[in-house]
Amino acid sequence: MxxxxxxxxxxxxxxxxxxxxxxxxxxxxxxxxxxxxxxxxxxxxxxxxxxxxxxxxxxxxxxxxxxxxxxxxxxxxxxxxxxxxxxxxxxxxxxxxxxxxxxTARRTAAMTLLGIETLARGQPASALLIGTGTQAVAHADALIDYFGVQRFWIAGRTLASAEALASALRQRHPGLTVQAMVAEALKQEVPETDVIIALTTSTTPVIPATISGDTLAIGVGAFKPNMAEFPPELLHARQIIVDDRDGAKHEAGDLIQANVDWTTVFGVGDVLSGKVPRPAAIPVFKTVGQAAxxxxxxxxxxxx
CATH class of the missing domain: 3.30.1780.10 (ornithine cyclodeaminase, domain 1)
Known part of the structure; x- marks a missing residue:
């Protein structure tokens, strides 16, 4: 063995x-x-x-x-x-x-990459990461490795935590453009970026309610019914694709709290296997993890 x-x-x-x-x-x-x-x-x-x-x-x-x-x-x-x-x-x-x-860290980031590859308009050049923990590091490395992303915004609960991750990423990947910010500032202004990825355990939404129609928003961190990264307004405005529909119905707090219509929520595997068509407009993508x-x-x- x-x-x-x-x-x-x-x-x-x-x-x-x-x-x-x-x-x-x-x-x-x-x-x-x-x-x-x-x-x-x-x-x-x-x-x-x-x-x-x-x-x-x-x-x-x-x-x-x-x-x-x-x-x-x-x-x-x-x-x-x-x-x-x-x-x-x-x-x-x-x-x-x-x-x-x-x-866990790498397969979770890989699912995010798959979601981008399947649901975004094209290969991303920039990304906003909300969160500064292990998954944020894994996702930054994955986006650089797989898509060659060179521009990041890091939004943390404090500017110090965001700056610490931004500095670490610059050292790991010379030439990277990384801007640190406080997550609270996203309520006033959202950077123009291809992808927004939330990687927190927040119990209140951290993804802005209003984002560009060309931006794919992905929620990764909220995995309990009392957690929420997506605001209800965004969930009701866009098609919802999840990594695992059965798991999301019990664990995706943001979707549960928003009382989404589960008959319109589909798994990314359903899209890949042709069971349902690819969304015409950019959806939102929610992951909760799966042993598969x-x-x-x-x-x-x-x-x-």
Whole structure:
């Protein structure tokens, strides 16, 4: 059995291979070829949960086990820890153990890339990232790697947090144009950009209600019913595409709170498989995560 640490898992999951693999998994989930029930959430304590996410494919299968301990900073440990167990479907033979947080970060960013590739007008040249955490870093790296994006706006709760990420990105990617701003300022003025990506755990909308018709807005961070990144006005004004419709109905707080008409909400796999036509106008894209995307990452990592 292969055991890949964090760095080895990163190198095993290049976006050039991961995005097509996630697209294939989305089609298979849409047609029922991949079986992936909703994730099980078990409370450990008031600030901690265990997440279990299985997915069964015809070739290989995975189970991702993640623990989230919100108070781990006082122990000098990461809040999110875990692993992805990969096994042969036909026999149960263990094939690999991958770093769970790395798989999550990269497959989540890959789904965003797929959403842009499928739903945007064209290849983006600029992006506004709302949020300054791990997913913001992963998404910036992914947009640079896959699309060659060279201009970013980083919106944080404070200017200091936005400046810190902007500085880190400039050091990682010399020549990058990055402007830091306070997220609150988006209520007055929104930069002209190709893509807006929210990567927060906010309980109030952070994506502006009014954006250009040429801008694709993507909500990544809100994954609980009490969270919301999209404003209701924007959700009711545009077609809504999600990564996983079943999961979104229980976890996408912004959609739930906006009382969207679920008969008009479709999964990106439905679009890719031809079940529904591609939206004529630019929609909004909401992701909540799915074990099928971990399965896609496992296929890439072990070369299936």
């Amino acid at each position: 292969q055991i890949l640490d964090q760095d080895q898992t990163v190198h095993a999951l290049p976006y050039s291979r991961l995005v097509p693999a996630v697209a294939q998994a989305a089609r298979e989930l849409s047609t029922g070829t991949i079986i992936a029930p909703e994730r099980q959430v078990v409370t450990i304590d008031a600030a901690s949960v265990l997440l279990s996410m299985p997915a069964i494919g015809s070739d290989i299968s995975v189970t991702k086990l993640i623990t989230v301990h919100a108070n781990n900073a006082k122990h000098r440990l990461p809040a999110i820890q875990g692993e992805v167990v990969v096994f042969e479907t036909a026999t149960g033979r263990r094939l690999a153990l991958l770093d769970g947080p790395t798989v 995307w971990d399965l896609a990452a496992a296929r890439v990592a072990i070369g299936v």
